[in-house]
Amino acid sequence: MAAVYQASLLSLNEELAVGPLGSTVRRVPLDRGAWVDVRPGWLSGADELFERLAESVPWRAERRKMYDRVVDVPRLLKFYDEGETLPHPVLADARRVLDEHYREELGEPFATAGLCYYRDGRDSVAWHGDTIGRGAAHDTMVAILSVGYARPLLLRPRGGGSSLRYDLGHGDLIVMGGSCQRTWEHAVPKTTRPAGPRISIQFRPRGVR
Template identity: 65%
Template sequence: MAVHLQSSLFDQGDEIAVRPLGGLRREHLGHGAWIDVLPQWLQGADTLFGALADGVAWRAEERVMYERVVAVPRLQAFFGEREPLPHPALEAARTALSAHYGAELGEPFTTAGLCYYRDGRDGVAWHGDSSGRGSTEDTMVAILSLGAPRHLALRPRRPGPVPVRRQLGHGDLVVMGGSCQRTWEHAVPKTARAVGPRISVQFRPAGVR
């Protein structure tokens, strides 16, 4: 798949490697939810973006909305438990996340969902990853952002806390934890601005979707 990505000035190397997770900063959102953020966690993020853009069997999906069938505004791929991930760097990232959060989470990250936002016309509407255990239990979803920066927006389901927006791209990591999936919603808003392509990789524990 031919894409044009303007590389980050801060990530010039071709070697792909995860950096230590010691620099994570936690922000408590309210209602028992929190996020951890670590900019430029993955070295060589733009190289990995290119490998995934070309090497993953991306799916274009459709859904019913207001009695019409519409195209889902992004490409997707999913790798379940015990399925090999499409690049060794993703295996290394999942292993590092499981080791760092294992005691707090109580289980490893086991699945990986990939979303490919081709330009500003692609996005994802407000939602929580609550079709599984996230609807009733505290859990974590770790998102690795590759490619051009896009905003991740978060808002509370109940009034009180202030909504949050974080621009993520070029190897940035955000981890949504605590009650985040059931007390908050998140989205990648569409934009009329000229933006480059982005891939997000969502690592989840078993039974969280």
């Protein structure tokens, strides 16, 4: 299932581990009670994790109804529900560090992990907010760890407006918090430019999808 990915020799020589958060996190306030936290290069050895996940995760291709037809979801997926063992121990470490950093603000632990495999520039996710479940009515957080080739994550106010762009890959972390899932949307657009494969890991609290 693995796509062709040219890993960095430097990254492959790094220890596979998450770094600290604390003062290394940069918060960007948005409007309407939303914010994002950004921590570039949070995971060292990220290329090694990409290769292990690409090879070992039981990826699924899904189809969904869109208007009057059923279409292929343009990425591969795997969801790890609360209590399920994550596909690599470093992801359990990442969730533990996130829990420690955001415990007071979030008020609950991150419980699930959804993985998306963007194989090339044709794979994407359309504008949306994670509003299935409690995210539709309550402030929450979604933490996204990206490994592999950097792809842009775009954010814009719900209903349209100017967008923000974050190029995420190689161990970068972004956390969307406050009202972000209700009042903003995010997307990973298709691109015709050369783009290598990327895997994103989305940590969410219980009941948020």
